[in-house]
Amino acid sequence: MTATHSATKKKPVVKTVVFGAITAALYAAVFSHADSILQLFTKGGYYAALPIATVFVFSFAHGAFASNLWSMLGIEAITKQPAKRPEVRPVPRPAQRPRPRVRLSV
Amino acid sequence: MHDLALEGLKFIDLTWMNIGFLFVVGFVGGLVSGFIGSGGAFVLTPGMMSLGVPAAVAVASNMCHKFPKAMVGAYKRYKYGQVDLKLGLVMAASATVGVQAGIKIQEMILAKWGEAGSNLYVSLSFVTVLIIVGGYVFYDAWKTHKSGAGEQVSSLALRLQKINLPPMIHFKTAGLTISLWFTIPVGFATGMLAATIAVGGFVGVPGMIYVIGATGLISSATELVIAFLMGLGGSVKWAIHGMVDIRLTLIILAGSLLGVQLGAIGTTYVKEHMIKVVMGTIMIVVAVSRALAVPKYLEELGLVSMSKSTISILDLVSFLIMCLALAVGAVIILGSMWKGRLAAEPHAAPIVTESYEHV
Numbered sequence: 001m002t003a004t005h006s007a008t009k010k011k012p013v014v015k016t017v018v019f020g021a022i023t024a025a026l027y028a029a030v031f032s033h034a035d036s037i038l039q040l041f042t043k044g045g046y047y048a049a050l051p052i053a054t055v056f057v058f059s060f061a062h063g064a065f066a067s068n069l070w071s072m073l074g075i076e077a078i079t080k081q082p083a084k085r086p087e088v089r090p091v092p093r094p095a096q097r098p099r100p101r102v103r104l105s106v
Numbered sequence: 107m108h109d110l111a112l113e114g115l116k117f118i119d120l121t122w123m124n125i126g127f128l129f130v131v132g133f134v135g136g137l138v139s140g141f142i143g144s145g146g147a148f149v150l151t152p153g154m155m156s157l158g159v160p161a162a163v164a165v166a167s168n169m170c171h172k173f174p175k176a177m178v179g180a181y182k183r184y185k186y187g188q189v190d191l192k193l194g195l196v197m198a199a200s201a202t203v204g205v206q207a208g209i210k211i212q213e214m215i216l217a218k219w220g221e222a223g224s225n226l227y228v229s230l231s232f233v234t235v236l237i238i239v240g241g242y243v244f245y246d247a248w249k250t251h252k253s254g255a256g257e258q259v260s261s262l263a264l265r266l267q268k269i270n271l272p273p274m275i276h277f278k279t280a281g282l283t284i285s286l287w288f289t290i291p292v293g294f295a296t297g298m299l300a301a302t303i304a305v306g307g308f309v310g311v312p313g314m315i316y317v318i319g320a321t322g323l324i325s326s327a328t329e330l331v332i333a334f335l336m337g338l339g340g341s342v343k344w345a346i347h348g349m350v351d352i353r354l355t356l357i358i359l360a361g362s363l364l365g366v367q368l369g370a371i372g373t374t375y376v377k378e379h380m381i382k383v384v385m386g387t388i389m390i391v392v393a394v395s396r397a398l399a400v401p402k403y404l405e406e407l408g409l410v411s412m413s414k415s416t417i418s419i420l421d422l423v424s425f426l427i428m429c430l431a432l433a434v435g436a437v438i439i440l441g442s443m444w445k446g447r448l449a450a451e452p453h454a455a456p457i458v459t460e461s462y463e464h465v
Contacts, residue, residue, distance in 0.1 A: 030353070034353055037352060042117075042348035042349070043348055044346055048342060048348075055170055055173075055174045055355060055356075058174070059174035059177060059178055063174075066367050067182070077186055077371045078374050
């Protein structure tokens with residue numbers, strides 16, 4: 001993100017281009033056959049696996065592209081650990097006293 | 107399996123205008139989700155319906171984009187050490203039961219008062235929950251901002267954490283130990299709200315903050331795990347009925363995966379209470395929007411009389427205010443990110459290179 005950082009760290013140009021190309025190819029593949037894909041994917045039943053698997057594949061490719069794109073543009077997370085709070089310990093239960101037992105011999 | 111509901115089901119023709127609208131709303135919704143853990147769904151479903159998409163297809167396609175978006179957001183925020191996986195799993199388990207209860211209530215209302223009654227119940231739930239919870243979240247954020255101190259654990263959470271009611275669960279990332287019995291109602295309410303207004307996070311995140319005692323940062327990140335698990339289950343159900351329009355899902359996903367990562371990055375730039383500010387603001391604006399939809403359902407139930415033109419104006423204003431809610435959230439996020447970036451500039455050190463090979 002910073003100027004110092006930009007100077008020292010290589011921007012992920014190649015990764016962005018590769019994942020961008022994969023994402024574009026996936027989108028082109030789906031939208032060039034949109035009607036037949038839509039018909040197949042909405043058959044229901046076991047065909048439900050198709051849209052679910054598709055979004056996972058797209059998430060992988062497009063997610064990687066988006067991540068590298070933001071890095072390439074210099075937008076990255078800054079190191080900041082979430083603030084730790086002092087933990088509250090539960091109050092221990094009082095130990096149970098032994099109960100008096102009455103034995104009756106008949 | 108071939109679903110009878112599919113007979114005559116209409117999948118819309120896509121125009122560049124539709125594509126642009128879905129991409130932009132997907133991006134903004136993703137940005138908000140990445141930052142506060144939920145959001146976007148409340149605009150996308152009515153937005154798609156306004157484009158002519160049937161309600162069931164709109165809900166299904168929206169849900170099918172929601173779970174991969176939440177997964178990518180959760181993964182990103184997990185890398186920043188903000189996700190409590192155990193808390194997410196525990197919450198998601200009880201939320202699943204809450205969803206079933208929510209559906210049952212909806213079915214009962216639908217059977218008794220019809221569609222208008224059901225819509226009225228949804229809108230009233232929206233208004234009541236969002237005004238009370240959103241108002242408190244916003245008030246708390248304002249108090250934190252004014253005092254200048256960091257976020258404090260709520261007194262309710264502190265009291266509950268002290269009660270030793272087995273089984274006690276330790277949540278390492280959240281840094282707290284609490285009885286399972288206190289997490290169940292929060293998860294249950296999250297699921298019920300998700301089944302009612304489709305945005306369970308509006309109760310889940312405040313619940314994790316004020317009842318369980320996690321920070322806003324951890325709660326919003328953990329909410330993404332819950333959204334992923336619940337969204338995956340819901341999507342499979344809808345897909346089995348053949349309701350997912352994959353074209354719509356993929357267009358929204360194109361925008362939302364860019365947005366969700368930007369939102370996740372944004373959480374590392376801003377002060378923790380900003381998550382509450384954004385969440386509270388969005389909730390209050392959405393509540394106003396839903397309040398404007400109430401007269402329409404009252405008219406449909408014959409409880410009030412109104413002209414058609416007034417109702418259509420109220421409908422339009424309600425939708426525009428809902429879009430405004432998302433836009434306001436996005437502006438606050440981007441603005442505070444910009445400020446945070448400028449403040450961190452001289453000594454900022456970015457997190458080590460991230461690789462998304464396993465997304």
